Amino acid sequence: MINDILKKVEQYSTIIILRHRNPDPDAIGSQTGLAAILHEVFPQKNIYVTGIDLPVLNWIGQMQNIPDSTFKDALVITVDTANARRIDNNGAYKQAAEIIKIDHHPNVDPFGDMNWVDDTFSSCAEMIFSFTEKISNFELTKKIAAKLYSGIIGDTVRFLNGETSYRTLITSAKLAKTGINISKISLQEDQMSLQVARLEAYILDNLQITDSGFGYIVIRKDTLDQFHLDDGELDHAVPLIGRIDKVKTWIVVSEKDLNRFRVNLRSKSISINGMAEKYGGGGHPLASGVYIGSIEKVNQLITDMDNFNKKELKV
Structure with a gap:
């Protein structure tokens, strides 16, 4: 499935990555993390992340404002979004040529033209990390690792919930190995106003x-x-x-x-x-x-x- 997604990305000059409304760290982390990965692999392509900006999560990644016309004939990838009505968009995404759904919730609404859905993953960010391991000669940067780690500890509540698995911990260790400040990220998610x-x-x-x-x-x-x-x-x-x-x-x-x-x-x-x-x-x-x-x-x-x-x- 990952190779099929990469082949599909190769066919488009514009890729727009969306996530669900009322985003959490996993939504922002997987959305902006995937965008950063695709920028590394396809530097010549136009890759956007968009949705309502949530200042409280800007430390993970920020959104971009693009005109609705950008969606026409583009490839849209949604992450961490179980059903179409939860997509954080005014409906402009429907102009896209194709939609790929990447998600770890139960697949009650397979709205994508291509659907990579696996609810055995703790988070969408964990799925996106597995995406990087299928890319030849891809070097995981600290910037990307920090986004994905933020998503994983967000959805697992810092490894407290039942979706935390051996794979989750191995993935988190590999992300930590890049040199990211895991303590700083955990404190960032734990602190409150x-x-x-x-x-x-x-x-x-x-x-x-x-x-x-x-x-x-x-x-x-x-x-x-x-x-x-x-x-x-x-x-x-x-x-x-x-x-x-x-x-x-x-x-x-x-x-x-x-x-x-x-x-x-x-x-x-x-x-x-x-x-x-x-x-x-x-x-x-x-x-x-x-x-x-x-x-x-x-x-x-x-x-x-x-x-x-x-x-x-x-x-």
């Missing part, structure tokens, strides 16, 4: 935990606005609840826009992506997400998650 620290305090003060071990919090818009968060900062607080020993699964519900709720679903062991799919979302077995359009449906999801916990964990 004062407003996020205050949000975490609020979450701990207002968190509800059921007898089944299901933890949840709903943060309404008027409350969320008080923290003056930058885009992407809320995501930093999502893993916090999982540090509580009694919690087995949890959700963080945030109302950024009136009656539009973003729900982050997480689990320590049992698969919860089916629940996300039930409400129109999706993702990993242990980390999924969905948008919900009413507080009534949010409350129903809370009830469903609690009942799901009772059944799966036999509480």
Whole structure:
């Protein structure tokens, strides 16, 4: 598959790499990491990364602004994006001649003309590293390694979650061997702003935990606005609840826009992506997400998650 992708890239003078909305370190790391790799292999080609700029992740890589007309007859590669509706683009990508999908989520929407999807990988960044090992005489630079390492530790939460494998650790060791500052990268991903620290305090003060071990919090818009968060900062607080020993699964519900709720679903062991799919979302077995359009449906999801916990964990 990797050789097929390289052959396809050779056929186009313009390649545009996209990722999902509300990007995380893996989305940015794999997107900008792949772009840097292709720049090394095909220096004569026009290679772009685009999407809504997220300043909190600019330390991994920054986006480019390109006119919609750039997509016409181009090759589009999407990374870390399970379904077409999550692509961070206004629809201009549909003008592309071909689309390649590279992803590590369950392949519920094979929207690409070519689909390299493998959910045994911990992260899309880990997949992109395996891409480099198939390129003859390719020398992995520190710049590329730092982007991919950032993506891996972002999606594995610094090797805490169940998707971390022997291959993940070997890949990370090879990236570290280039001389990147792994401590600096980990600290960068771990640090938080004062407003996020205050949000975490609020979450701990207002968190509800059921007898089944299901933890949840709903943060309404008027409350969320008080923290003056930058885009992407809320995501930093999502893993916090999982540090509580009694919690087995949890959700963080945030109302950024009136009656539009973003729900982050997480689990320590049992698969919860089916629940996300039930409400129109999706993702990993242990980390999924969905948008919900009413507080009534949010409350129903809370009830469903609690009942799901009772059944799966036999509480």
